[in-house]
Amino acid sequence: MNIYRQELRAYRKFTIIWTVSLVGLVLLYLSMYSAIAKDADSFIKLLEGYPKEVREAFGMHLESIASLLGFYSFTFTMSTLFGAIQAMILGTGIVSKEVRERTADFLMTKPVSRVRIVTEKLLAAISTIVFTNVIFLIAASIMANVVKTRDFDGGVFLLMTLTLFFVQLMFLAIGLVISVILPRIKSVLPISLAVVFGFFAIAAFGNTSGEEPMRYLTPLKYFDTAYIMKNGRYETPFVVTGIVLVGVAVAVSYFVYRKKNIHAV
Amino acid sequence: MNVIEIKNLTKYYGKSRGIIDVSFDVKQGEIFGFIGPNGAGKSTTIRTLLALIYPTGGSATIFGKDCIKYAPEIMKDIGYLPSEVFYYDGMKVIDLLKYSASFYKKDCSKRIKELSEAMDLYLTKKIDDLSFGNKKKVGIVQGLLHEPKLIILDEPTSGLDPLMQQKFFELLEEENKKGATILLSSHVLSEVQRLCNRVAIIKEGRIIKLETMSALKEENFKRFKIDTAEDIPKNYFQLAGVNDLQIKGKTHSFLFKGNINEITQKLSGIKIANLWVDEPDLEEIFMHYYSKEG
Numbered sequence: 001m002n003i004y005r006q007e008l009r010a011y012r013k014f015t016i017i018w019t020v021s022l023v024g025l026v027l028l029y030l031s032m033y034s035a036i037a038k039d040a041d042s043f044i045k046l047l048e049g050y051p052k053e054v055r056e057a058f059g060m061h062l063e064s065i066a067s068l069l070g071f072y073s074f075t076f077t078m079s080t081l082f083g084a085i086q087a088m089i090l091g092t093g094i095v096s097k098e099v100r101e102r103t104a105d106f107l108m109t110k111p112v113s114r115v116r117i118v119t120e121k122l123l124a125a126i127s128t129i130v131f132t133n134v135i136f137l138i139a140a141s142i143m144a145n146v147v148k149t150r151d152f153d154g155g156v157f158l159l160m161t162l163t164l165f166f167v168q169l170m171f172l173a174i175g176l177v178i179s180v181i182l183p184r185i186k187s188v189l190p191i192s193l194a195v196v197f198g199f200f201a202i203a204a205f206g207n208t209s210g211e212e213p214m215r216y217l218t219p220l221k222y223f224d225t226a227y228i229m230k231n232g233r234y235e236t237p238f239v240v241t242g243i244v245l246v247g248v249a250v251a252v253s254y255f256v257y258r259k260k261n262i263h264a265v
Numbered sequence: 266m267n268v269i270e271i272k273n274l275t276k277y278y279g280k281s282r283g284i285i286d287v288s289f290d291v292k293q294g295e296i297f298g299f300i301g302p303n304g305a306g307k308s309t310t311i312r313t314l315l316a317l318i319y320p321t322g323g324s325a326t327i328f329g330k331d332c333i334k335y336a337p338e339i340m341k342d343i344g345y346l347p348s349e350v351f352y353y354d355g356m357k358v359i360d361l362l363k364y365s366a367s368f369y370k371k372d373c374s375k376r377i378k379e380l381s382e383a384m385d386l387y388l389t390k391k392i393d394d395l396s397f398g399n400k401k402k403v404g405i406v407q408g409l410l411h412e413p414k415l416i417i418l419d420e421p422t423s424g425l426d427p428l429m430q431q432k433f434f435e436l437l438e439e440e441n442k443k444g445a446t447i448l449l450s451s452h453v454l455s456e457v458q459r460l461c462n463r464v465a466i467i468k469e470g471r472i473i474k475l476e477t478m479s480a481l482k483e484e485n486f487k488r489f490k491i492d493t494a495e496d497i498p499k500n501y502f503q504l505a506g507v508n509d510l511q512i513k514g515k516t517h518s519f520l521f522k523g524n525i526n527e528i529t530q531k532l533s534g535i536k537i538a539n540l541w542v543d544e545p546d547l548e549e550i551f552m553h554y555y556s557k558e559g
Contacts, residue, residue, distance in 0.1 A: 102351035111340040
């Protein structure tokens with residue numbers, strides 16, 4: 001597990017920065033809740049002023065936004081967006097950096113198989129995401145309990161928060177498969193941002209058009225917080241799609257990387 | 266016994282040539298030179314042996330095992346030094362060496378100490394802060410710390426100062442005496458001449474010559490450049506063994522292969538303003554000599 005340890009070390013700073021940002025964001029949002037809850041009626045009136053399309057693109061549901069979970073689910077759109085970017089950068093970079101930083105000749109002439117390299121790197125990436133999510137969950141739960149005006153359903157809160165992890169897993173897998181299929185990635189950030197914002201645009205468009213099949217096109221919409229709030233569970237078809245997506249992306253990554261030519265730079 | 270056996274190894278990058286039908290063997294305990302101009306296919310061959318790239322055709326075995334199929338197993342006993350070394354950002358030399366050692370199931374700390382002392386390498390410095398030559402030293406220590414049975418070097422001496430180069434060669438000879446087989450690629454004829462028992466010469470992706478060093482040593486090329494003090498006949502240096510004769514005013518330059526005394530005799534007959542005698546690099550020899558053999 002030496003590659004795993006090496007990757008954890010290499011991504012320590014990256015993980016801490018993203019975790020702090022995500023936690024900071026959710027704390028900031030939740031801290032605004034007490035003010036909004038106090039003045040719920042005028043807040044809803046204010047939102048009514050926005051066109052319906054804009055509200056739906058940003059996942060604002062007037063009927064629930066004044067409740068803690070409703071407000072949390074609204075802010076969560078941003079959390080998943082940021083989380084997706086973190087995971088995408090991680091997935092796109094963790095294997096391809098060896099070639100980009102010209103360290104492939106070092107690593108790949110060691111007595112390790114390519115399968116082991118991908119496996120340990122993938123495990124390291126998942127570990128950093130787990131770390132982010134654990135900290136995020138703890139911070140968000142504490143803050144939610146501080147700002148709540150009345151009791152909320154802890155189970156639903158957990159279900160909602162966990163979707164951050166699942167979305168990140170999907171983007172990690174998507175990033176990995178893209179990085180392995182493309183012959184060479186010069187810069188991780190533009191690709192990562194383009195993919196995530198591309199999916200975000202599809203998601204926003206899907207919200208306004210209201211077409212159900214559109215949701216399958218973007219992992220950002222696999223977990224509908226409104227549905228989770230209402231039913232206390234995830235939608236099975238989307239969960240299955242998500243699992244298939246991750247499974248296929250990871251399998252393809254292994255398959256391609258096993259036979260990939262590693263060129264000298 | 267052959268440590269490396271290469272049979273009809275071919276690699277195309279899409280439609281462009283990498284190597285074509287490369288075949289040669291490297292025997293146990295040998296220092297084998299692999300020479301050719303830049304872009305001839307030396308690195309392609311070596312990278313295929315190391316399973317960094319996959320052959321289009323043919324095959325190669327190392328220690329009797331297919332070099333692609335059994336790559337992870339074979340790598341336990343291979344030390345590799347690429348022509349340019351790059352390492353992870355922010356790591357100290359010792360961290361990198363320890364990381365490298367962690368891939369081999371043996372204790373390498375004593376070797377790390379010995380090698381870095383021999384190569385004058387500071388272990389506590391950050392790799393990013395090292396000069397090119399010092400990075401190269403890290404590469405050398407890294408490639409040898411697990412006492413590999415086969416050492417593969419791709420243009421190893423670029424960036425090393427002559428003193429270090431000397432030390433490095435001594436280190437390699439020592440490893441060789443202890444039983445290590447060495448495959449060394451280079452485009453500098455003199456370093457191959459200095460170390461190797463046998464050489465393969467590659468040109469435009471094909472092996473054009475496979476020779477023992479003693480045979481190759483007879484092909485002793487020198488590059489002469491002479492500034493004369495007075496005008497001399499244009500064909501003054503037109504002797505057997507002289508190639509690529511170029512005359513610019515009072516400057517005559519040519520490539521010579523043969524008995525040096527013939528030239529010195531000629532030189533004594535004229536007034537010389539300045540004189541240079543150089544070891545031509547292999548590329549030059551290829552251009553003016555092997556181009557005829559095609």
